[in-house]
Amino acid sequence: MTEQPLLSVRTLKKHYPIRQGILSRQVGAAKAVDGISFDIYRGETVGLVGESGCGKSTAATSIVRLEDPTDGEVVFNGGGREDKERNSDGTHPNDVTKFDKQELKAFRRDVQMVFQDPSSSFDPRMSVGSSVAEMLLVHGMTDKHRRRAIVEDLLERVGLSAEDYDRYPHEFSGGQKQRIALARALVLNPELLVADEPVSALDVSVQAEILSLISDLQAEFGLSLLLISHDMSVIRKVCDRVAVMYLGEIVEIGDTEAVFTNPQHPYTEALLSSIPTPDPRTRAEGIELTGTVPDPVNPPSGCRFHTRCHRVVQPEGLDVEQSVWRGLIDLRYRVKGGQIDVETLRENALAAESGDGDGVSDEAVTAEIRTEFDLPDRLSDPEADRALSEALDKLVDGDIEDAAELLDSTFSTPCEETTPDYTDHGDGHQSACIRHSDEIASAELAADDD
Numbered sequence: 001m002t003e004q005p006l007l008s009v010r011t012l013k014k015h016y017p018i019r020q021g022i023l024s025r026q027v028g029a030a031k032a033v034d035g036i037s038f039d040i041y042r043g044e045t046v047g048l049v050g051e052s053g054c055g056k057s058t059a060a061t062s063i064v065r066l067e068d069p070t071d072g073e074v075v076f077n078g079g080g081r082e083d084k085e086r087n088s089d090g091t092h093p094n095d096v097t098k099f100d101k102q103e104l105k106a107f108r109r110d111v112q113m114v115f116q117d118p119s120s121s122f123d124p125r126m127s128v129g130s131s132v133a134e135m136l137l138v139h140g141m142t143d144k145h146r147r148r149a150i151v152e153d154l155l156e157r158v159g160l161s162a163e164d165y166d167r168y169p170h171e172f173s174g175g176q177k178q179r180i181a182l183a184r185a186l187v188l189n190p191e192l193l194v195a196d197e198p199v200s201a202l203d204v205s206v207q208a209e210i211l212s213l214i215s216d217l218q219a220e221f222g223l224s225l226l227l228i229s230h231d232m233s234v235i236r237k238v239c240d241r242v243a244v245m246y247l248g249e250i251v252e253i254g255d256t257e258a259v260f261t262n263p264q265h266p267y268t269e270a271l272l273s274s275i276p277t278p279d280p281r282t283r284a285e286g287i288e289l290t291g292t293v294p295d296p297v298n299p300p301s302g303c304r305f306h307t308r309c310h311r312v313v314q315p316e317g318l319d320v321e322q323s324v325w326r327g328l329i330d331l332r333y334r335v336k337g338g339q340i341d342v343e344t345l346r347e348n349a350l351a352a353e354s355g356d357g358d359g360v361s362d363e364a365v366t367a368e369i370r371t372e373f374d375l376p377d378r379l380s381d382p383e384a385d386r387a388l389s390e391a392l393d394k395l396v397d398g399d400i401e402d403a404a405e406l407l408d409s410t411f412s413t414p415c416e417e418t419t420p421d422y423t424d425h426g427d428g429h430q431s432a433c434i435r436h437s438d439e440i441a442s443a444e445l446a447a448d449d450d
């Protein structure tokens with residue numbers, strides 16, 4: 001596509017300050033959105049997907065300026081605004097983040113949002129028709145009959161009837177309310193619709209209906225659509241392209257088909273493997289997305305996904321089974337976080353030993369730790385095993401700090417040291433994983449040859 005995008009998001013950031021104390025000094029920031037970039041072209045549907053808490057809603061509200069972004073640029077070339085030259089100071093005249101009140105009002109006509117919960121988005125004391133018609137009034141349509149005619153027509157186009165105009169929100173089901181929300185979003189003839197989890201609150205049985213309605217309306221109205229969902233199967237049904245978000249960043253972006261059939265980021269693989277399939281045997285093997293998205297106040301260094309990644313890279317010189325490596329990294333972070341309770345482990349070991357009551361040996365406890373992290377009795381790499389044994393001994397002795405230090409220095413991953421750049425996989429398919437960087441890729445190839 002060579003035409004100008006309708007919307008260009010560039011290194012957009014939204015950091016929420018964390019304040020403390022009576023002076024409410026800022027002591028940190030939740031980096032909910034931390035430098036995302038993508039485009040939406042006219043008539044295109046772009047999906048934004050990721051687990052709960054990864055920053056999707058914050059991205060949406062920052063783009064439409066329901067919240068003021070911390071940094072970055074959102075260039076909107078719709079609403080009769082031609083793409084203009086940049087100002088002499090480098091800013092863009094169509095940068096939404098710099099719009100004044102008047103420009104924002106026009107922008108809010110051209111860009112509409114639909115939210116997850118259709119119930120909370122209607123005034124229960126107002127007929128749904130008036131709720132929709134109000135948008136027209138606010139934007140200057142004074143002719144009451146004309147407003148009603150437009151809204152009645154629109155209600156029919158979203159699958160309801162003109163007579164529904166005078167009914168009240170409580171008379172409708174969740175799915176019907178979402179239809180009305182769509183009518184309200186479309187009544188001003190916007191160019192871009194941002195839908196944040198539009199079907200997540202609905203019965204599974206009506207989700208597909210609403211999704212196909214969104215798809216039909218998008219084609220009928222020539223809309224561009226940003227569809228946000230935590231659900232990969234929802235994305236696949238409607239999106240032309242998809243951006244995968246993790247902890248405030250986009251880790252992979254590309255045509256939906258390319259991303260689904262040939263995922264390049266381990267996080268995307270993990271999300272795909274969690275889609276329920278009728279036949280669990282067809283699911284990608286050995287990938288399990290456990291735990292939750294880390295705290296955006298202190299995101300992991302390097303690649304933010306490395307604390308959960310099944311493909312986390314081993315340091316040069318180490319070559320253990322990948323599942324063992326994952327276990328070693330998990331152990332290391334748990335020790336560092338003071339989250340290993342040696343006493344409980346001792347009791348477990350005692351119970352397992354059908355104990356004679358004399359307590360258990362330290363060896364039994366370290367064995368228990370290895371079991372808990374799926375580590376073998378001996379690592380295949382003798383040097384690594386020596387370090388692990390020593391660290392476990394220190395841990396059991398209560399010498400947590402030294403244990404943590406030893407694990408840190410022995411079992412560190414390049415993934416935590418390097419912030420991955422985007423690698424191009426063709427046709428705009430990009431991912432940010434250091435495994436695709438030339439250096440790592442050739443090292444892995446060499447390791448495979450051994």
Ligand code: ADP
Pocket residue numbers: 016030031032050051052053054055056057058059296
């Ligand atoms: P998603 O929509 O992907 O579930 P959100 O955008 O709602 O994610 O949230 C992203 C992160 O930002 C979360 O860690 C959340 O706790 C945090 N967050 C969201 N809103 C605020 C806020 N107003 N103040 C502080 N932190 C926030």
Ligand code: MG
Pocket residue numbers: 056057058196197
């Ligand atoms: Mg959300």
